Amino acid sequence: MKKQKKRMWFGIIVGIIGILCISVFAFINQPSFGRLPQGARLERIKRSPHYHDGQFNNLHPTQMMTSDEGRFGAMLSFLFRKTENLRPENAVPVIKTDLHKLKRDENVLIWFGHSSYFIQIDGKRFLVDPVFCMASPVSFVNKPFKGTDVYKPEDMPDIDYLVITHDHWDHLDYRTVKSLKDRVGKVICGLGVGEHFEYWGYGKDQLVELDWHEDATLENGFAVHCLPTRHFSGRGLKANQTLWASFLIETPSQKIYMAGDGGYDSHFEEIGKRFPDIDLAILENGQYNEGWKYIHLLPSDMAKAAKDLDAKRVMTVHHSKYALAKHPWDEPLMNEKQMQKQDSLNMLIPEIGEVVPL
Template identity: 30%
Template structure:
């Protein structure tokens, strides 16, 4: 039985920080204390960090949360079982359900009501998931990009443990799962450019520019990553969370081109460009990756920044039109054929808003 000290250390993230030090000999991304980006982000002054936190908590502008209900296509187990291979369903934020070779894979699973360590405080969902957690089909695997609360929900992962065969994670994140009680035999951890093959599907952890941690004490003690998924002639890129960096071009050259890029477009701000991309960066990343279809993710579910909730969709759609980039914007729960994507509706424009929150429409986006 763990001691009180062990329990407190785990709660505060101190064990994760210790694990990070133990991984230093295995990863070029580790300096002996923490994981790092290829290009270190500038050190933020405490005053700026405090000001950002204050504004996020107390100075939110109008429109960061929808005033009306978002359209969500409900899913059933029967419908998923009957769906053809190479189907993708967006369940919210960065949680994607993919059907490949007759089996299901889930990215960054968050079914919690809030993206927060607290049950009653923190960003609350705009919409319910298209399918209840208990109704999901058995999963061949779960793919994790990093350990932030809006990408890794402890209760969700523990609920999935019995119906999931394998968890693919960056270095250190898998140890966190094992600490939570996930069977170590199911956990596979990878550094950047490392990967595995599962039932003929190729998975490669690729670089990203971000950070990690779940408390004040474990910052960057686990690695963050993007993921490349290859199913024979189909290539899909999943960004996780990332700022824009030169690594996109390298990934495109080494592992592209990609049929579909699932790229972060949301929770951005000019004050933190090193960890989240502006829509302009998202489109450029797609071009660097040599992508064919762009699907913007990391939006439409949680209020995590200062922009209006529709802005990521409207801005990235306008930029794609200007750069002749094919973009797909399916509703939550709407099926996307990864082999032959469709454009999707501009569904965010149909959400009923109050006059004070109305968003001017871009005439360049049909």
């Protein structure tokens, strides 16, 4: 009898483990997770000077987790440690602008919260890191703050250039880019990210897929420069198989730098020297923590990065929609005001949805 009971329990445990394995396999093989680079794209990646030891690497050695807790401890702390004012009690002020009514000759920027924003400049439309549906693999994680979830894919006009700085869920939203597919001209992204887009039905001819320090002429008077940042990438179990990047867009009238996510490093000064007279620099501000201080821009480094770039105007993003770190939700707003007052920087500080003239 004892042997039979042991066999029965062993069978039940094996069955449960099997079901869990099948469930996890099915979950991570959903289309929203994208696809790892393969074929000719993978061969191109392997030739990149920034790819070695089976993955992309930052310019300088970068420790992901810098707290004594380690990655698992930091995760537990993030999940269970309570932080006062982590999310706003009331709805965040938002302006619902009808983008379809914008005239093509208007030079404007509209921020949608977190890192999503729209730029219309010299007759062309750029949409950067749009997340209008889900910022995580499951709907109950990374829920937007009350009042911020007002823009949807259908609110976007036809887009000439969709810019994706990296493939994390809070920057590359499967449902959003699928919804926009037939209204996007070209996709500008880092090396390897194009694999997700091809998997999701975009054509190869739509992709402008670049390595750091590669440039592309978009059309007459418009160019894009793919530049470094200090971060990481990945949507599933395997990290750093696609490139994270910052981009500088040159138009007939302006230079606009999009920093993407990433901590402070020498690249800010190098970019400022290579591209003098940047008209607008859009920097990360939010979701930072001392426990991962090298991969997100800390408040103490924001003004330093802005001064390295020597941009005429500065705007910050990566805040005011999601709580992905343990700082108070409105701390990034105070960071902006401090940069304006204490560091004498010319800051753009719009509300979500506000039309900002460029």
